[in-house]
Amino acid sequence: MSSSVEAITVLSSDGDEFKITVSAAKLSKPLNWMLEDVCFSDDCDEVPTIEVNSKTLVKVIEYCEKHAPRANSGASDSDAEELKKWDIEFMKMDVKDILFHILMAANYLHMEGLYDLACQTAADLMKGMTVSQIRKIFHIKNDFSSEEQEQLRRQHPGCSFD
């Protein structure tokens, strides 16, 4: 691998090509291993595939590129503050559409920062929701029998289960 390589090309699970800079790819362990294993010279036609769909991969790469400078060099507190604000904006997305894809991708790519951020976002969504709202938004079937439901109500009188 030539040391002059600054960006690599990867394929999404949909077969689309994406460029990611080497410093950003280092945020993910599996991507880092790919960097070491695959030859990235011009005459090499092997392009590694990442098992993440295109829509999700765009977001993951966006996150990596934003966080790479700080992860690689360390930065001041004001940068950290700015990055936190950026993270909040970044996470404003449709749940069913993409949040869970990002969560699974971060898990698969061993990206701790993004994984925790996505889990926190999912948890924040559940805060203060009623049981039926949670079932509705996450498409979960109520598989309790009416007796079990009654028992839950009796066990936890302080909670509203509607």
Add this chain to the structure above:
Amino acid sequence: MEGESIVSLSNIPDAVLCHIFSFLEVKDIARLKAVSRRFQTLCISVPSFSFSHPRRSPNCSCLHVFSFMKTLLRQRPHDLKINILSFSSSCIKSKHRKLHMLWLNRSFQAFCVNELSLNYVLPSIFKGLQKFQSLKVLKLIMTDERYIVKLHEMRLASLERLHIGGIETEDSVGEWVSQSFTSLRSLFLFDVNEAHVSTKQSDLIIRSSCLEDLTLGWI
């Protein structure tokens, strides 16, 4: 839709869901338990529990929370460790604080608890600490009010990390740390006042063979 994989909550592995749940407070977990059978099973094995009481609120939910936790822990397999128990902003009713301490004692009897975090003093927490034999990390940073405490009553040989702050004591902090926490590797002291040396500069002398990390803020 072709080529589009749908990720919904039901495709997400248990470990990932448990990680999401660990960002929630006990009162949210209580609700999640009623969502589905799968959620119920996962709620029982969440690694960490946190609870914060609305500050100075007269309408407390302590009793509901403790009754929920009692049921939850009764169903939890006893070999499953609890990573963190975190409580902030306690209820001001002394009866409830007693109940809280009773509940803590029972939890420590039944489970290995790795970390405990509190920002208020519970009755006999200092004397009672010796019974929390599994505890490795203790964070006691008082933010609501200042407490005058007998530090020498508090000892625990298993403790590896201690954060303590917002207290006043008549004991010598150095002596206390040296004698009470023989396995301590990391110590964070913040706003700890030794009452008897308030007028002159106090010396902090800690004798320890394993302390690696010491952070002092305004002692």
